[in-house]
Amino acid sequence: MLAALRASDGGRYGEFGNSMPTEQLKQARRQLVVSEERFRALVESTSDWVWEVDVDGRYTYSSPRVNDVLGFTSQEILGRSYLDFMSPDEADRIDGLFGYITCGKEPFVQLRKTCLHRDGREVILESSGVPITDPDGELIGYRGIDRDITHRIRMEARLRESEEIFGHFAGNAREAFWVKDLEQDKVIYISPAYETIWRDPVENVYQESTRALRFVHPDDLDRVLAAMQEASRGGTDLEYRIVLRGGEVRWIHARSFPVANSAGEIYRCAGTAEDITDRKLAEESRLRHERLQRDTLVREVHHRIKNNLQGIVGLLRQQLGAYHEFDDVLKKLVGQIMSISLIHGLQGSSESVQLQDIVRAIGSSIEDVFGDAVEIEMQLDSSRPHILVEEDAVPIALIVNELLTNAAKHGLRGQTIRLSLKDEGANTRIQVSNRLAEHTSQSSLNQQINEGLGIGLMRSLMPKRGAQLDFSSEKDGFSAMLTLDVTSRSQ
Numbered sequence: 001m002l003a004a005l006r007a008s009d010g011g012r013y014g015e016f017g018n019s020m021p022t023e024q025l026k027q028a029r030r031q032l033v034v035s036e037e038r039f040r041a042l043v044e045s046t047s048d049w050v051w052e053v054d055v056d057g058r059y060t061y062s063s064p065r066v067n068d069v070l071g072f073t074s075q076e077i078l079g080r081s082y083l084d085f086m087s088p089d090e091a092d093r094i095d096g097l098f099g100y101i102t103c104g105k106e107p108f109v110q111l112r113k114t115c116l117h118r119d120g121r122e123v124i125l126e127s128s129g130v131p132i133t134d135p136d137g138e139l140i141g142y143r144g145i146d147r148d149i150t151h152r153i154r155m156e157a158r159l160r161e162s163e164e165i166f167g168h169f170a171g172n173a174r175e176a177f178w179v180k181d182l183e184q185d186k187v188i189y190i191s192p193a194y195e196t197i198w199r200d201p202v203e204n205v206y207q208e209s210t211r212a213l214r215f216v217h218p219d220d221l222d223r224v225l226a227a228m229q230e231a232s233r234g235g236t237d238l239e240y241r242i243v244l245r246g247g248e249v250r251w252i253h254a255r256s257f258p259v260a261n262s263a264g265e266i267y268r269c270a271g272t273a274e275d276i277t278d279r280k281l282a283e284e285s286r287l288r289h290e291r292l293q294r295d296t297l298v299r300e301v302h303h304r305i306k307n308n309l310q311g312i313v314g315l316l317r318q319q320l321g322a323y324h325e326f327d328d329v330l331k332k333l334v335g336q337i338m339s340i341s342l343i344h345g346l347q348g349s350s351e352s353v354q355l356q357d358i359v360r361a362i363g364s365s366i367e368d369v370f371g372d373a374v375e376i377e378m379q380l381d382s383s384r385p386h387i388l389v390e391e392d393a394v395p396i397a398l399i400v401n402e403l404l405t406n407a408a409k410h411g412l413r414g415q416t417i418r419l420s421l422k423d424e425g426a427n428t429r430i431q432v433s434n435r436l437a438e439h440t441s442q443s444s445l446n447q448q449i450n451e452g453l454g455i456g457l458m459r460s461l462m463p464k465r466g467a468q469l470d471f472s473s474e475k476d477g478f479s480a481m482l483t484l485d486v487t488s489r490s491q
Contacts, residue, residue, distance in 0.1 A: 048145040057081045071118030085115045105131045124150045175274040197275045217241035231256040251280040309341035338365040339401035343393050353393045355386040370408040379422040395461040403480045407434040430482040
Protein backbone atom coordinates (compact mmCIF):
# COMPACT_ATOMS: atom_id res chain seq x y z
CA MET A 1 0.00 0.00 0.00
CA LEU A 2 1.32 3.41 -0.97
CA ALA A 3 0.49 6.88 0.26
CA ALA A 4 1.41 10.16 -1.42
CA LEU A 5 3.53 12.72 0.32
CA ARG A 6 2.64 16.28 -0.60
CA ALA A 7 4.47 19.53 -0.10
CA SER A 8 2.98 22.52 1.72
CA ASP A 9 1.97 23.99 -1.51
CA GLY A 10 0.02 20.89 -2.33
CA GLY A 11 2.57 19.59 -4.73
CA ARG A 12 3.49 15.89 -4.59
CA TYR A 13 7.08 15.03 -3.84
CA GLY A 14 7.05 11.37 -2.88
CA GLU A 15 5.29 8.22 -1.61
CA PHE A 16 5.64 6.04 1.54
CA GLY A 17 4.40 2.63 2.49
CA ASN A 18 5.56 -0.99 2.78
CA SER A 19 7.93 -1.18 -0.05
CA MET A 20 9.04 -4.84 0.80
CA PRO A 21 7.41 -7.32 -1.52
CA THR A 22 5.00 -9.70 0.18
CA GLU A 23 7.15 -12.78 -0.53
CA GLN A 24 10.24 -11.22 1.02
CA LEU A 25 8.27 -10.30 4.10
CA LYS A 26 7.11 -13.87 4.52
CA GLN A 27 10.66 -15.11 4.12
CA ALA A 28 11.91 -12.70 6.79
CA ARG A 29 9.21 -13.86 9.19
CA ARG A 30 10.13 -17.50 8.60
CA GLN A 31 13.77 -16.73 9.32
CA LEU A 32 12.75 -14.93 12.50
CA VAL A 33 10.79 -17.96 13.67
CA VAL A 34 13.75 -20.24 12.94
CA SER A 35 16.08 -17.89 14.83
CA GLU A 36 13.70 -17.78 17.79
CA GLU A 37 13.49 -21.58 17.84
CA ARG A 38 17.26 -21.84 17.78
CA PHE A 39 17.53 -19.35 20.65
CA ARG A 40 14.85 -21.20 22.61
CA ALA A 41 16.60 -24.57 22.05
CA LEU A 42 19.92 -23.09 23.16
CA VAL A 43 18.41 -21.47 26.26
CA GLU A 44 16.55 -24.62 27.28
CA SER A 45 19.54 -26.91 26.73
CA THR A 46 22.06 -24.89 28.70
CA SER A 47 22.60 -25.70 32.36
CA ASP A 48 22.44 -21.99 33.21
CA TRP A 49 19.25 -20.08 33.98
CA VAL A 50 18.55 -17.36 31.40
CA TRP A 51 16.41 -14.44 32.47
CA GLU A 52 15.27 -10.89 31.73
CA VAL A 53 14.12 -8.26 34.24
CA ASP A 54 12.64 -4.82 33.81
CA VAL A 55 14.10 -1.66 35.28
CA ASP A 56 12.42 -2.46 38.62
CA GLY A 57 14.03 -5.90 38.77
CA ARG A 58 10.86 -7.86 37.98
CA TYR A 59 11.22 -10.92 35.80
CA THR A 60 9.84 -10.50 32.30
CA TYR A 61 11.35 -13.72 30.98
CA SER A 62 12.72 -16.92 32.52
CA SER A 63 14.04 -20.06 30.92
CA PRO A 64 12.71 -23.40 32.20
CA ARG A 65 16.07 -24.07 33.93
CA VAL A 66 14.85 -21.97 36.88
CA ASN A 67 12.96 -25.04 38.05
CA ASP A 68 16.23 -26.94 38.47
CA VAL A 69 17.92 -23.98 40.12
CA LEU A 70 15.24 -22.65 42.51
CA GLY A 71 12.40 -25.16 42.27
CA PHE A 72 9.94 -22.70 40.68
CA THR A 73 8.45 -22.76 37.20
CA SER A 74 9.01 -19.95 34.74
CA GLN A 75 5.40 -18.84 35.06
CA GLU A 76 5.63 -18.69 38.86
CA ILE A 77 8.42 -16.13 38.87
CA LEU A 78 7.24 -13.86 36.05
CA GLY A 79 6.31 -10.47 37.43
CA ARG A 80 8.09 -11.12 40.72
CA SER A 81 11.20 -9.27 41.87
CA TYR A 82 14.50 -11.06 42.09
CA LEU A 83 14.62 -9.84 45.72
CA ASP A 84 11.65 -12.08 46.54
CA PHE A 85 13.91 -15.12 46.37
CA MET A 86 16.46 -13.95 48.96
CA SER A 87 16.71 -13.58 52.68
CA PRO A 88 16.13 -10.01 53.96
CA ASP A 89 19.82 -9.41 54.64
CA GLU A 90 20.89 -10.75 51.28
CA ALA A 91 18.12 -8.77 49.53
CA ASP A 92 19.38 -5.54 51.10
CA ARG A 93 22.94 -6.30 50.00
CA ILE A 94 22.06 -7.19 46.40
CA ASP A 95 19.53 -4.33 46.04
CA GLY A 96 22.28 -1.87 46.92
CA LEU A 97 24.66 -3.41 44.40
CA PHE A 98 22.03 -3.60 41.66
CA GLY A 99 21.01 -0.01 42.26
CA TYR A 100 24.61 1.11 41.79
CA ILE A 101 24.91 -0.97 38.59
CA THR A 102 21.68 0.33 37.04
CA CYS A 103 22.61 3.94 37.71
CA GLY A 104 25.55 3.57 35.39
CA LYS A 105 23.76 1.22 32.98
CA GLU A 106 26.77 -1.04 33.46
CA PRO A 107 27.00 -4.75 32.68
CA PHE A 108 27.99 -7.01 35.54
CA VAL A 109 29.92 -10.27 35.58
CA GLN A 110 29.99 -13.14 38.11
CA LEU A 111 28.06 -11.32 40.79
CA ARG A 112 27.68 -13.82 43.63
CA LYS A 113 24.34 -13.96 45.44
CA THR A 114 22.57 -16.38 47.73
CA CYS A 115 18.97 -17.25 46.88
CA LEU A 116 16.40 -19.40 48.64
CA HIS A 117 15.19 -22.59 47.00
CA ARG A 118 11.55 -23.48 47.11
CA ASP A 119 12.36 -26.07 49.80
CA GLY A 120 14.07 -23.42 51.94
CA ARG A 121 17.70 -24.35 51.36
CA GLU A 122 20.24 -21.80 50.24
CA VAL A 123 21.46 -21.80 46.65
CA ILE A 124 24.56 -19.83 45.70
CA LEU A 125 24.34 -18.30 42.21
CA GLU A 126 26.87 -16.55 40.03
CA SER A 127 25.04 -13.89 37.99
CA SER A 128 26.12 -12.02 34.86
CA GLY A 129 24.01 -9.57 32.86
CA VAL A 130 23.93 -6.76 30.28
CA PRO A 131 21.65 -3.70 30.17
CA ILE A 132 18.66 -3.49 27.78
CA THR A 133 17.90 -0.02 26.40
CA ASP A 134 15.18 1.45 24.15
CA PRO A 135 15.93 3.24 20.86
CA ASP A 136 16.46 6.40 22.85
CA GLY A 137 19.11 4.78 25.05
CA GLU A 138 16.93 4.66 28.12
CA LEU A 139 17.44 1.66 30.41
CA ILE A 140 14.43 -0.67 30.32
CA GLY A 141 15.90 -3.74 32.02
CA TYR A 142 18.67 -6.36 32.11
CA ARG A 143 19.19 -9.67 30.35
CA GLY A 144 21.52 -12.30 31.81
CA ILE A 145 22.26 -15.76 33.13
CA ASP A 146 22.58 -17.31 36.60
CA ARG A 147 24.81 -20.31 37.26
CA ASP A 148 24.40 -22.57 40.28
CA ILE A 149 27.83 -22.71 42.00
CA THR A 150 26.61 -24.08 45.34
CA HIS A 151 28.50 -27.36 44.99
CA ARG A 152 31.68 -25.64 43.87
CA ILE A 153 31.56 -23.14 46.74
CA ARG A 154 31.00 -25.89 49.28
CA MET A 155 33.84 -27.94 47.84
CA GLU A 156 36.09 -24.88 47.96
CA ALA A 157 35.06 -24.32 51.56
CA ARG A 158 35.82 -27.93 52.42
CA LEU A 159 39.14 -27.67 50.65
CA ARG A 160 40.01 -24.52 52.60
CA GLU A 161 38.94 -26.21 55.81
CA SER A 162 41.04 -29.28 54.95
CA GLU A 163 44.01 -27.07 54.16
CA GLU A 164 43.55 -25.21 57.44
CA ILE A 165 43.31 -28.47 59.38
CA PHE A 166 46.35 -29.89 57.58
CA GLY A 167 48.26 -26.66 58.10
CA HIS A 168 47.40 -26.67 61.80
CA PHE A 169 48.30 -30.34 62.12
CA ALA A 170 51.53 -30.07 60.11
CA GLY A 171 52.52 -26.90 61.91
CA ASN A 172 52.18 -28.51 65.32
CA ALA A 173 53.22 -32.10 64.58
CA ARG A 174 56.59 -33.38 65.73
CA GLU A 175 57.07 -35.21 62.41
CA ALA A 176 58.19 -33.45 59.27
CA PHE A 177 55.90 -34.06 56.28
CA TRP A 178 57.07 -33.72 52.70
CA VAL A 179 55.84 -34.24 49.15
CA LYS A 180 58.10 -34.52 46.12
CA ASP A 181 57.22 -34.25 42.42
CA LEU A 182 59.13 -37.07 40.73
CA GLU A 183 58.95 -35.67 37.21
CA GLN A 184 60.35 -32.31 38.26
CA ASP A 185 62.56 -33.90 40.94
CA LYS A 186 61.44 -31.12 43.25
CA VAL A 187 60.04 -30.91 46.77
CA ILE A 188 56.66 -29.18 46.49
CA TYR A 189 55.82 -29.20 50.20
CA ILE A 190 57.66 -29.65 53.48
CA SER A 191 56.23 -28.92 56.91
CA PRO A 192 57.77 -26.53 59.47
CA ALA A 193 58.91 -29.44 61.67
CA TYR A 194 61.86 -29.85 59.29
CA GLU A 195 63.37 -26.67 60.70
CA THR A 196 62.91 -27.96 64.24
CA ILE A 197 64.56 -31.32 63.53
CA TRP A 198 67.29 -30.36 61.05
CA ARG A 199 67.68 -26.77 62.30
CA ASP A 200 67.78 -25.69 58.68
CA PRO A 201 65.32 -23.31 56.92
CA VAL A 202 62.67 -25.02 54.79
CA GLU A 203 63.46 -22.59 51.96
CA ASN A 204 66.73 -24.45 51.48
CA VAL A 205 64.83 -27.68 50.76
CA TYR A 206 62.61 -25.99 48.17
CA GLN A 207 65.74 -24.73 46.44
CA GLU A 208 67.65 -28.02 46.79
CA SER A 209 65.48 -31.15 46.95
CA THR A 210 68.32 -33.33 48.33
CA ARG A 211 69.24 -30.79 51.01
CA ALA A 212 68.51 -33.17 53.91
CA LEU A 213 71.12 -35.63 52.61
CA ARG A 214 73.85 -33.18 53.57
CA PHE A 215 73.15 -33.96 57.22
CA VAL A 216 73.06 -37.78 57.00
CA HIS A 217 75.75 -39.54 59.05
CA PRO A 218 78.48 -40.86 56.71
CA ASP A 219 78.06 -44.41 58.04
CA ASP A 220 74.33 -44.34 57.17
CA LEU A 221 74.47 -42.50 53.83
CA ASP A 222 74.60 -45.61 51.60
CA ARG A 223 71.50 -47.07 53.31
CA VAL A 224 69.61 -43.80 52.94
CA LEU A 225 70.51 -43.45 49.26
CA ALA A 226 69.39 -47.03 48.59
CA ALA A 227 66.11 -46.36 50.39
CA MET A 228 65.52 -43.26 48.26
CA GLN A 229 65.71 -45.40 45.14
CA GLU A 230 63.00 -47.67 46.54
CA ALA A 231 60.75 -44.85 47.74
CA SER A 232 59.09 -44.28 44.35
CA ARG A 233 58.39 -48.00 43.91
CA GLY A 234 57.27 -49.51 47.17
CA GLY A 235 57.95 -47.12 50.01
CA THR A 236 60.56 -47.24 52.76
CA ASP A 237 60.80 -47.46 56.53
CA LEU A 238 64.23 -46.95 58.08
CA GLU A 239 66.15 -45.37 60.92
CA TYR A 240 69.33 -43.39 60.43
CA ARG A 241 71.42 -40.67 62.02
CA ILE A 242 71.96 -37.06 61.06
CA VAL A 243 74.77 -34.77 62.16
CA LEU A 244 73.67 -31.21 62.88
CA ARG A 245 75.81 -28.13 62.77
CA GLY A 246 78.07 -28.25 65.79
CA GLY A 247 78.40 -32.05 65.58
CA GLU A 248 75.27 -33.09 67.48
CA VAL A 249 73.99 -36.51 66.34
CA ARG A 250 70.24 -37.16 66.16
CA TRP A 251 68.30 -40.30 65.23
CA ILE A 252 65.62 -40.11 62.52
CA HIS A 253 62.79 -42.53 61.74
CA ALA A 254 61.79 -41.94 58.12
CA ARG A 255 58.91 -43.43 56.15
CA SER A 256 57.90 -42.78 52.55
CA PHE A 257 55.35 -44.04 50.05
CA PRO A 258 54.55 -43.54 46.34
CA VAL A 259 51.54 -41.44 45.24
CA ALA A 260 49.60 -42.35 42.09
CA ASN A 261 47.52 -40.07 39.88
CA SER A 262 44.03 -40.86 38.57
CA ALA A 263 45.57 -43.00 35.82
CA GLY A 264 47.40 -45.14 38.38
CA GLU A 265 50.80 -43.74 37.46
CA ILE A 266 53.31 -42.93 40.19
CA TYR A 267 54.01 -39.23 39.90
CA ARG A 268 54.81 -38.15 43.43
CA CYS A 269 56.45 -39.43 46.56
CA ALA A 270 55.49 -38.42 50.10
CA GLY A 271 56.77 -39.24 53.54
CA THR A 272 57.42 -38.35 57.16
CA ALA A 273 60.55 -37.94 59.25
CA GLU A 274 60.50 -38.11 63.05
CA ASP A 275 63.24 -37.31 65.55
CA ILE A 276 63.48 -40.46 67.72
CA THR A 277 66.69 -39.57 69.53
CA ASP A 278 65.06 -39.49 72.97
CA ARG A 279 63.42 -42.85 72.33
CA LYS A 280 66.70 -44.32 71.12
CA LEU A 281 68.56 -43.08 74.18
CA ALA A 282 65.85 -44.44 76.45
CA GLU A 283 65.99 -47.79 74.66
CA GLU A 284 69.77 -47.94 74.92
CA SER A 285 69.55 -47.05 78.62
CA ARG A 286 66.99 -49.81 79.15
CA LEU A 287 69.15 -52.35 77.32
CA ARG A 288 72.21 -51.31 79.32
CA HIS A 289 70.22 -51.72 82.52
CA GLU A 290 69.00 -55.14 81.42
CA ARG A 291 72.53 -56.22 80.48
CA LEU A 292 73.81 -54.96 83.80
CA GLN A 293 71.17 -56.94 85.67
CA ARG A 294 71.85 -60.03 83.60
CA ASP A 295 75.62 -59.73 83.97
CA THR A 296 75.28 -59.19 87.70
CA LEU A 297 73.18 -62.33 87.97
CA VAL A 298 75.55 -64.34 85.79
CA ARG A 299 78.60 -63.19 87.74
CA GLU A 300 76.87 -64.14 90.98
CA VAL A 301 76.14 -67.62 89.58
CA HIS A 302 79.77 -68.02 88.45
CA HIS A 303 80.98 -66.82 91.84
CA ARG A 304 78.87 -69.39 93.65
CA ILE A 305 79.94 -72.19 91.32
CA LYS A 306 83.59 -71.22 91.86
CA ASN A 307 83.12 -71.30 95.65
CA ASN A 308 81.44 -74.70 95.50
CA LEU A 309 84.20 -76.11 93.30
CA GLN A 310 86.88 -74.72 95.59
CA GLY A 311 85.15 -76.44 98.46
CA ILE A 312 85.34 -79.72 96.55
CA VAL A 313 89.02 -79.10 95.79
CA GLY A 314 89.65 -78.51 99.48
CA LEU A 315 88.06 -81.84 100.38
CA LEU A 316 90.08 -83.70 97.72
CA ARG A 317 93.34 -82.10 98.88
CA GLN A 318 92.68 -83.39 102.38
CA GLN A 319 92.84 -86.90 100.94
CA LEU A 320 96.23 -86.39 99.27
CA GLY A 321 98.81 -88.54 101.07
CA ALA A 322 96.16 -90.59 102.85
CA TYR A 323 96.05 -93.07 100.00
CA HIS A 324 99.32 -92.83 98.08
CA GLU A 325 98.15 -95.14 95.34
CA PHE A 326 95.47 -92.58 94.43
CA ASP A 327 97.62 -89.43 94.66
CA ASP A 328 98.17 -89.12 90.91
CA VAL A 329 94.46 -89.49 90.23
CA LEU A 330 93.55 -87.04 92.97
CA LYS A 331 96.07 -84.46 91.76
CA LYS A 332 94.74 -84.72 88.23
CA LEU A 333 91.16 -84.40 89.44
CA VAL A 334 92.09 -81.43 91.63
CA GLY A 335 93.75 -79.75 88.65
CA GLN A 336 90.70 -80.26 86.44
CA ILE A 337 88.27 -78.96 89.03
CA MET A 338 90.56 -76.03 89.78
CA SER A 339 90.65 -75.15 86.06
CA ILE A 340 86.87 -75.10 85.89
CA SER A 341 86.74 -73.11 89.13
CA LEU A 342 89.25 -70.60 87.75
CA ILE A 343 87.09 -70.03 84.65
CA HIS A 344 84.01 -69.42 86.74
CA GLY A 345 86.04 -67.09 88.92
CA LEU A 346 87.18 -65.08 85.90
CA GLN A 347 83.66 -64.99 84.46
CA GLY A 348 82.30 -63.90 87.79
CA SER A 349 84.70 -60.98 88.13
CA SER A 350 84.81 -59.73 84.55
CA GLU A 351 82.58 -59.45 81.50
CA SER A 352 85.12 -61.30 79.34
CA VAL A 353 87.70 -64.07 79.73
CA GLN A 354 91.16 -63.38 78.34
CA LEU A 355 93.27 -66.31 77.13
CA GLN A 356 96.38 -65.01 78.91
CA ASP A 357 94.45 -64.84 82.21
CA ILE A 358 93.46 -68.48 81.83
CA VAL A 359 97.06 -69.53 81.15
CA ARG A 360 98.41 -67.60 84.16
CA ALA A 361 95.73 -68.92 86.53
CA ILE A 362 96.19 -72.57 85.50
CA GLY A 363 99.99 -72.27 85.63
CA SER A 364 99.69 -71.00 89.21
CA SER A 365 97.34 -73.87 90.08
CA ILE A 366 99.79 -76.47 88.71
CA GLU A 367 102.61 -74.97 90.76
CA ASP A 368 100.42 -75.20 93.85
CA VAL A 369 99.36 -78.84 93.25
CA PHE A 370 102.57 -80.39 91.94
CA GLY A 371 105.23 -78.07 93.35
CA ASP A 372 106.90 -77.62 89.96
CA ALA A 373 107.62 -74.15 88.68
CA VAL A 374 105.79 -73.02 85.54
CA GLU A 375 107.67 -70.44 83.48
CA ILE A 376 105.34 -68.50 81.17
CA GLU A 377 106.56 -66.55 78.16
CA MET A 378 104.09 -64.32 76.35
CA GLN A 379 104.55 -62.65 72.99
CA LEU A 380 101.12 -61.29 72.14
CA ASP A 381 100.00 -58.52 69.82
CA SER A 382 98.22 -56.01 72.05
CA SER A 383 96.13 -54.76 69.13
CA ARG A 384 94.50 -58.17 68.66
CA PRO A 385 91.69 -59.56 70.82
CA HIS A 386 92.42 -62.64 72.90
CA ILE A 387 88.96 -62.98 74.39
CA LEU A 388 87.27 -66.40 74.46
CA VAL A 389 83.58 -66.97 73.98
CA GLU A 390 81.87 -68.51 76.98
CA GLU A 391 81.37 -71.98 75.45
CA ASP A 392 85.10 -72.29 74.64
CA ALA A 393 86.53 -71.00 77.91
CA VAL A 394 86.06 -74.14 80.05
CA PRO A 395 87.18 -76.67 77.37
CA ILE A 396 90.33 -74.71 76.53
CA ALA A 397 91.11 -74.30 80.24
CA LEU A 398 90.79 -78.07 80.75
CA ILE A 399 93.08 -78.76 77.77
CA VAL A 400 95.76 -76.36 79.09
CA ASN A 401 95.42 -77.93 82.53
CA GLU A 402 95.78 -81.42 81.04
CA LEU A 403 98.91 -80.43 79.15
CA LEU A 404 100.54 -78.88 82.23
CA THR A 405 99.46 -81.82 84.42
CA ASN A 406 101.06 -84.32 82.04
CA ALA A 407 104.21 -82.20 81.89
CA ALA A 408 104.44 -82.21 85.68
CA LYS A 409 103.53 -85.87 86.04
CA HIS A 410 105.92 -87.31 83.43
CA GLY A 411 108.73 -84.77 83.65
CA LEU A 412 111.69 -84.55 85.96
CA ARG A 413 110.84 -83.77 89.54
CA GLY A 414 111.64 -80.21 90.51
CA GLN A 415 111.98 -79.12 86.89
CA THR A 416 110.67 -75.90 85.44
CA ILE A 417 107.83 -76.41 82.99
CA ARG A 418 108.02 -74.00 80.10
CA LEU A 419 104.82 -72.54 78.65
CA SER A 420 104.85 -70.05 75.81
CA LEU A 421 101.92 -68.04 74.49
CA LYS A 422 102.65 -66.44 71.12
CA ASP A 423 100.85 -64.83 68.24
CA GLU A 424 101.96 -66.33 64.93
CA GLY A 425 100.17 -64.99 61.89
CA ALA A 426 96.41 -65.22 62.39
CA ASN A 427 96.82 -67.80 65.16
CA THR A 428 97.82 -67.89 68.81
CA ARG A 429 99.86 -70.88 69.96
CA ILE A 430 100.18 -72.35 73.43
CA GLN A 431 103.24 -74.58 73.72
CA VAL A 432 104.09 -76.69 76.81
CA SER A 433 107.59 -78.23 77.00
CA ASN A 434 109.35 -80.28 79.67
CA ARG A 435 112.19 -82.72 80.21
CA LEU A 436 111.18 -86.33 80.65
CA ALA A 437 111.79 -88.26 83.89
CA GLU A 438 114.73 -90.68 83.78
CA HIS A 439 112.46 -93.73 83.95
CA THR A 440 110.47 -92.58 80.91
CA SER A 441 111.90 -94.04 77.68
CA GLN A 442 111.33 -92.68 74.21
CA SER A 443 109.28 -95.74 73.24
CA SER A 444 107.08 -95.51 76.33
CA LEU A 445 106.65 -91.78 75.65
CA ASN A 446 105.46 -92.51 72.12
CA GLN A 447 103.05 -95.09 73.47
CA GLN A 448 101.77 -92.63 76.05
CA ILE A 449 101.35 -89.97 73.35
CA ASN A 450 99.24 -92.36 71.29
CA GLU A 451 97.33 -94.10 74.08
CA GLY A 452 97.72 -92.13 77.28
CA LEU A 453 98.26 -88.65 78.64
CA GLY A 454 94.51 -87.96 78.52
CA ILE A 455 94.75 -87.33 74.80
CA GLY A 456 91.30 -88.80 74.24
CA LEU A 457 89.88 -86.37 76.78
CA MET A 458 91.69 -83.40 75.23
CA ARG A 459 90.60 -84.23 71.70
CA SER A 460 86.99 -84.57 72.86
CA LEU A 461 87.25 -81.10 74.42
CA MET A 462 88.71 -79.48 71.30
CA PRO A 463 86.56 -76.70 69.79
CA LYS A 464 84.98 -77.78 66.52
CA ARG A 465 86.64 -75.04 64.49
CA GLY A 466 89.79 -72.92 64.60
CA ALA A 467 91.77 -75.26 66.89
CA GLN A 468 94.53 -77.87 66.49
CA LEU A 469 96.49 -80.03 68.97
CA ASP A 470 99.93 -81.46 68.13
CA PHE A 471 102.54 -83.46 70.07
CA SER A 472 106.23 -83.97 69.46
CA SER A 473 109.11 -85.67 71.26
CA GLU A 474 112.79 -84.94 71.31
CA LYS A 475 115.78 -86.79 72.66
CA ASP A 476 115.16 -85.90 76.28
CA GLY A 477 111.98 -83.96 76.17
CA PHE A 478 108.37 -83.65 75.19
CA SER A 479 106.36 -80.81 73.65
CA ALA A 480 102.66 -80.20 73.09
CA MET A 481 101.19 -77.34 71.02
CA LEU A 482 97.61 -76.02 71.01
CA THR A 483 96.94 -73.70 68.07
CA LEU A 484 93.90 -71.41 68.25
CA ASP A 485 92.39 -68.90 65.89
CA VAL A 486 91.45 -66.57 68.76
CA THR A 487 90.40 -63.71 66.49
CA SER A 488 87.52 -65.71 65.02
CA ARG A 489 86.57 -67.06 68.45
CA SER A 490 86.55 -63.77 70.36
CA GLN A 491 83.36 -62.25 71.70
